[in-house]
Amino acid sequence: MICLDSSKARAVAPAGGQPRVPTGRSDETRSAVEALQGGAHAAVLVLGDHGIGKSTLMEAVADGLGGQVTPVRLHGSPALRHVPYGVLAPFIVELPVEEATSQLAVLRVFWSYLEGERRTAGKPLLLVVDDAHDLDDATAGVLVELAAAGWAKLLVGAAARPGLPEPLLQLWFEGVAERHDLRPLSREQSAEVLAERLGPQVLPNVAEVLWEASAGNPLLLSCLVDDATSDGTLLQRNGVWLLSRALNSHGERLTDVVRRQLLRRSAAERTALNLVALAEPVSRSLIEAVVDEETVAGLIDQELLRVGDGPRAELRLWHTVYGDTLRNLISPARSLQLRQSLLRLMDREPVTAEGLLRQVSWSLECGVDVEDRQLLRAAVLASRLFEDDLARRAASHVKDPELKLTARSVIARTHYNTADHEAARDILEADFAKGQTVAGVLAGSLLWAAVLSALGHSPAEIMERAEALLRAGERLAAQNPDDAEGILTAVRDRVQTIGSMVLALAGEDAVEGGPDDAARSHGAGSDGASAGNHLEEAFRLALHAERLLVRGLPDSASSAAAAALAAAGADHDELYFLNDFLAVRAMTAAIHGGDWETAERLMGGFVAAYGPSLISFGGGVHTATGIILLYQGRSAEAKRTLRAALESLRVADPQQLFSVTAAMAFAAAADIGARDKAAGLLADYESARPAVSRYLRTLSEMAVVYGKARLDGSLGAAAEELDRLGQPDGGPRTAGLQFDALTFRLALGDLEAASRLRELKPGLQGRRAAAVCGYADALGSGDPGGQLDAAKACEAAGLWGFAAQAYGSAAAAYQAAGDTLRERMAASQRQRCRDRADSQDGAEADDEDSGLGLLTRRERDIVALAVRGLSDRQIAAELQVSVRTVEGHLYRSYAKLNIKGRDQLRQVAPD
Structure with a gap:
């Protein structure tokens, strides 16, 4: 920790005389x-x-x-x-x-x-x-x-x-x-500081990245925010604050603070701090040899330097964010001088990835030549850590023609990190299957296939073009007869892996309900793949997980996705995003099954494990959170979360989640009557490239059908379209998709969906399916007690929207039976669930249309039916409420909309 300047203008109490209490204090x-x-x-x-x-x-x-x-x-x-x-x-x-x-x-x-x-x-x-x-x-x-x-x-x-x-x-x-x-601010307290400084619409991954970089230090946090907003790294789009790239930690304000504090240090202390900044992590004994033990001990005691936990007593700066700032303050001539003084004492190369990156970066900054293999190794490591500038710099200095192919694939990877798939494709296609060694031929081939998938190419087309690898392998085998068998095996393995990968990315065969290949998925080495091909097995398990999801077996799908993660292992060189892809599959299964705890645990693990990639992959975390909120019936919060996710995905969308996010955001906006916002979100969906996975594409189409029906009341047409999407191509074994379609229908108030759900129930898994199908069972029985039980089950499952519907059905049944006391009790519980579902925590002040945004969810439902021409009695029958309830809601709606009666409704709530 560099000594920060604590002198500042005296805090002023805000207007009204109340002193301002610092956040978290x-x-x-x-x-x-x-x-x-x-x-x-x-x-x-x-x-x-x-x-x-x-x-x-x-x-x-x-x-x-x-x-x-x-x-x-x-x-x-x-x-x-x-x-x-x-x-x-x-x-x-x-x-x-x-x-x-x-x-x-x-x-x-x-x-x-x-x-x-x-x-x-x-x-x-x-x-x-x-x-x-x-x-x-x-x-x-x-x-x-x-x-x-x-x-x-x-x-x-x-x-x-x-x-x-x-x-x-x-x-x-x-x-x-x-x-x-005083302790550093917690993650939550840092988020509060950012909300106070920037407003409530700060993406969670922004708060996470800034908290990690500042280590909870309020002054550092303030410096980073100032510098990031000044250089455009932290920007606001559609009211949402997001990071467009990695933080620049040598901005003007942070640099000024560090520069002024360095002036207070002795020459020996400045030398030690500069050496550690340039070489960290670096052996303590090396720094002590350049300066002296007393100086180093003093800097450690003052918490300017810290000693690592490893056996070699390596030194680092106390605050890592100071590294770039200090390095930026050192002139190239002084940097070269310090490098030479340290190299004279070093007897071996850095053994850690971080040490290698710092040494290569330092050498490039000083204009010193670096061996090609070390450059390539550093470029690969930097790209995996999302240090894209360093990765490009190191890769561009590789001179060996064969290694240059791999280096160029690393540069393509940096473009993939920011979802610039066209730029990545141009590099990879120019080099595809051109090498003169096995490594050169295979360089970038997995990433090439992933990029083509992202650009919408079908698995069949990709595999047809991948035959160029086989021809290149045959060429190499002919040139090297002694190694021919090994060359052909390696190339065939790679083509086999590409085939499994593009099928898994596209979810191919999952929607059609193709033959069950579970045994094949678990059998390493099948179909000609070698026994050590773990990627092949991981992709087959991922595809099997999607098949299980389509069949309505999310619990089994979660297990398969977990097995895929285990089969893939932890270290993937070229296909560095594999765990991210598999994590999305696992989260999708958990969300579909209503296992919110598992989904949140997976998201939390993603955030904790992938700190450097949060800017690129963080949008997917927000998408998952938003879909959970939508399924729970908390549409206002879902809309805000999904809209924020969209802004993050506009910057980087490596998992191709933009279209499904836009579709779900449209459904949420339609759910709360935000017509203007819904129109914009629908336009986003229609202009986006469809999701790679066919399951997600189908789910997106369902959400759009649901949203349109919410806005225009076209229940009959929506039911027909949802049924078609639930059984694509007339294929069997799609109970999961049918459940999704029928759930959307039931949420629209289509009670005919209940009988179909009862038929599906025996073959479905998951807490969400059990609760929704339990509600469908209760509707069929007509027993108000059973409907109350179903409502409680929906509550327990976190499905507040369906819980409110079930309590409403119970209230109507009690009213028909003349049981006024229980009717009032059920109505009260319904209102409580509506209040929970309609929580305004996620609402935006300027977000709703000037008219319908003022109405409650039930008032919007009644107004929509009134606009369609239904009488009060018909509306009561449709929604299973009393005529008096309909009259009361309409009366309050007229007052909120500033109109005199039903004949003016169409002016403020058109079809």
Whole structure:
């Protein structure tokens, strides 16, 4: 941690007189105010890292005391640290020179000044002492004397290292001071800071990336936000804040802060910090050999450097975000000089991936030649860590013609990271099957197939073009007869893997319900693939998982997806995104089955494990969250989340999730009557390239049909279209798709779907299917008690929309039976579920149409039927409510829409 400049303008209380409490510090602020108001404590001590918010907290405490005290501010200074009473000089100018070293004389004169301030204000004194770690002991002793005598109370802030001067620390040991050690902000607190600074529409992956980069340090967080907004890295699109690329950690504000703090360091300390920044992680003994042990130990003690946990005692900067900033401040000539001083002492190459990247990057910055294989290794590692600039730089310096093919495939990978599939394709197609070795022939071939899939090419077309690999293999085998068998086996394995991959990406055969190949999926080495071809097995399992999902077996699909992840292993060189692809399959199965806990656990694991890739792959996490919310019936929140996901996917969409996200966002907007937003989202869907997976394409089409029916009330046509989508090509074994289609129909109020759901129920898996089909069973029985049980089951499954429908059905059944008490109870429960489903946590102030956005979900349903020309009695029958309920909702709707009656509804709610 570089010593951050904690001096800043005094915090100002917001209008209205209420002091502003720093985010995440309310407990410390309240406790400190109470301690200074009471009689038991003479001082409050605030300690923490530089930039952690000590000064802000102290000003909040002073503001919290209001007009009860007279604050007098002192500020420690490194320049005066060894000058007795140096910071008190402005207050003791009348002191004779011969008495300048007398504590009693200094105390008397300083007290005289303070007493004058107290008399003028007529209030007790509060000495606010910032940067107390830079006070000399003599000044600290004077302050302690004032506090001990009860002449003033102290509010003291200091860096945790080197800490408080001994006299001030003694106050805490004696129990007359309250101490607060400030910790870094948590992830949630950092998100609150960003929401306060930027507004509520900040993508979760933005908050995650900024929290990780700042390590929860408020000043660093502020610097990163300022620099990222200035250079366009952090930008706002359609009201949503997102990251367009990796953070630039050498922006103007952060650089200025670090530069000013480096000036306070000795020459030896600056050399040590620069060496670690350029070479981290680097052996402690190497840095000690260049500078000295005492300097390194001091930097470690002050938490400027940290020692790794490994056996080699490697040094790193305490805050990793400072690395780029420091490197940017070092001139190329000085960098080369430092590199040579360190290389003279090194006896081996870096053993860690991070060390290799730093050494290669450092060499390129200095203009030093690097061996081709080391460049290629660094380029591959950098692309996997989404350090795309370094990956391109290293790959572009490779000179060997054969290695250059692999290097160019790495450059293509960096384009794939940002969803620039056309640029990736142009590079890969130019080199496809052109190498003179097996490695050269196969270089980039898996990524080539993935790129073509993303661009909409069918598996059959891709495999036809992949025959060029077989021909290249035959050419190489003829040229190298001694190795012919191995060459042909390697090439055939790769073609086999490509075949399985493109089928898995497209979900081919899954929707049609093709033959069950579970045994083949679990059998390594089948169809000519070698026994060690783990990728082949992983892709076959992924395709099998999608087949199971289509058949309505999400629990089994989850197990298959987990098996695919296990079969794939952890290390994939060329196909680095394989785990991301498989994780999406696993999340899809969990969401379809209503296993929200598993889905959220998978998403949490994705965020934790793929920090560097959150900018590229984070949109998919938001898509999954939004679909969960939509399935739960929480449409307002779903719309906001899915719209935010769309903005992230516009920047990078490596999993090709944009169209399904737009379709689900359209359905959510239609659900809450946001016509203008729905129109824009439908346009997004219609202009997007369809999802690669046929299952997701089908699900997207269903969501669009549902949304259109929500908006125009065309229930009959929607039911017919949804049935067609649930049984594509008339194929059998699509119970999962049929369940999706019938669930959308039931959500539209189409009670005919209930009988079909009852037929499907025995063959379906998952908590979501059990709850929805239980509701369908209860509708068929007509038993209000059974409908209540079904409503509770939907609640337990987190399906608030269907729970409200089930409670409504029960209320109608009780009303028909004349049981008024139970009717009211069921109606109350229905309203509670609606309130939960209609939670405005996800609403946007300017998001709804000026008319229908004012109505509740039930009011919109009734208005839509009224616009279609149904009478009050017909609406009551359609929605299974009383005529009086319909009349009441219409009356309230007229008032909200500022119209006089039914004849004006079409003007504000057209078909």
